[in-house]
Amino acid sequence: MVTRLCWTAVPIVLVLLADPAGAEGVYKWVDAQGRTHFGSTPPPGQKTERLNSQTATPEAAPAQGNRSWQEQLDLSNQRRQQAREKEQASAKADQENQQRCIAARSALDSLERGGARYRVNEQGERDYLDDSQRQAARDAASQRVATYCR
Numbered sequence: 001m002v003t004r005l006c007w008t009a010v011p012i013v014l015v016l017l018a019d020p021a022g023a024e025g026v027y028k029w030v031d032a033q034g035r036t037h038f039g040s041t042p043p044p045g046q047k048t049e050r051l052n053s054q055t056a057t058p059e060a061a062p063a064q065g066n067r068s069w070q071e072q073l074d075l076s077n078q079r080r081q082q083a084r085e086k087e088q089a090s091a092k093a094d095q096e097n098q099q100r101c102i103a104a105r106s107a108l109d110s111l112e113r114g115g116a117r118y119r120v121n122e123q124g125e126r127d128y129l130d131d132s133q134r135q136a137a138r139d140a141a142s143q144r145v146a147t148y149c150r
Helices: 002-018 020-024 063-112 131-148
Strands: 026-030 036-039 048-051 118-120 126-128
């Protein structure tokens, strides 16, 4: 209700402020239902607030104000871009962790299944793991699962 009231009141105020006939003043008041009204003549017996109806011409606006507004807009755009880049970096890191998690779980699953396990050495030959090497590889794979699969 407040948002609808604001969107209704803003154009009315702008028209009244820009209207030369409204130069005598613009008044604001709240009725019994709590709705805010604006007008050039206040209602009798109603508590009103007189609004300043002087509008600044574009020539009278200081150049510093325009520059400040532009700087604020640029700063806002920079912050938005930084947030977007941070979100993309976070999404990329999450995806990489997910891939590492899948690889770590696959390696752990392979080590926990029965059968001989081996590594290929520099000469391209198979070096079969003994029980202690297999347990060390299983512990390392479990650690990678704990690290990447959160």
